[in-house]
Amino acid sequence: MSQPSPARKLAAWGVHLYTGLGAPLGMLALEASGRKAFGPAFVWLTIATLIDSTDGALARRVGVKKVLPFFDGAKLDDIVDYLNYVVVPLVLAYQAGLLPTGVPGLLVASAPLLASGYGFCHVEAKTEDHFFTGFPSYWNIVVFYLYTLQSPLWFNVMVLLGFSVLVFVPIRYLYPSRTTVARRTTYVLGILWAFCMLALLLQFPHPSRTLSLVSLYFPIYYLGASVHIHRRTERARRRS
Numbered sequence: 001m002s003q004p005s006p007a008r009k010l011a012a013w014g015v016h017l018y019t020g021l022g023a024p025l026g027m028l029a030l031e032a033s034g035r036k037a038f039g040p041a042f043v044w045l046t047i048a049t050l051i052d053s054t055d056g057a058l059a060r061r062v063g064v065k066k067v068l069p070f071f072d073g074a075k076l077d078d079i080v081d082y083l084n085y086v087v088v089p090l091v092l093a094y095q096a097g098l099l100p101t102g103v104p105g106l107l108v109a110s111a112p113l114l115a116s117g118y119g120f121c122h123v124e125a126k127t128e129d130h131f132f133t134g135f136p137s138y139w140n141i142v143v144f145y146l147y148t149l150q151s152p153l154w155f156n157v158m159v160l161l162g163f164s165v166l167v168f169v170p171i172r173y174l175y176p177s178r179t180t181v182a183r184r185t186t187y188v189l190g191i192l193w194a195f196c197m198l199a200l201l202l203q204f205p206h207p208s209r210t211l212s213l214v215s216l217y218f219p220i221y222y223l224g225a226s227v228h229i230h231r232r233t234e235r236a237r238r239r240s
Helices: 006-020 022-034 038-062 073-095 102-121 139-148 153-166 183-202 209-215 217-239
Strands: 131-133 172-174
Touching: 006 022, 006 038, 006 073, 022 038, 022 073, 038 073, 038 139, 038 183, 073 102, 073 139, 102 153, 139 153, 139 183, 139 209, 172 217, 183 209, 183 217, 209 217
Parallel strands: none
Antiparallel strands: 131 172
16 A cells, blocks of 8 residues: 655645644634624634634545544544634623623533533534534534624523533434535525625624524524434434
């Protein structure tokens, strides 16, 4: 078996570096949030999400598992994702006053931290046919909507606790960049949604609540499509 060329090894390490850049972006988001600069904090998180959405395709194209079999890029990806999809958004939610102050707010914020810690470590968190099992810890999106919708504290608490429970409910959720089912519809709606998100980010520090409400069409579609496909798949399995 031929050894990979130095150029291909360099490309593989470059992909891992690209993935790892999400960590300093998370630090920048935390720093901005600590200064109450929540617009820039969400921008850093958005850039980190863009990296996470594209690094997998790059890794598969380069064949990083074959080129660098001794390095676990998936573990690096999970570490960075837990930071940017879980830790940073929950810290931001607390610092932005989206949760009660003091111990009650910290306890509420701890629920997603614990639930997603379990979720990330579950061996079937990502299925072989490219679905997520349980709510896939999109806390960055959840917190973004709680901020832009200016929802009351009691509602924020119920949302965070509710989705924390859903981490443990084995519903199969769409993996937007890899699930083949309804891919075209998901991509088209997702691109339009991304433009809405960009417009909201450009409106900070006073994003439009109306636009935020309109943009909820995509999260609603995502949840609805995931439940529908899950139920259809389960019915097909019971018949076979």
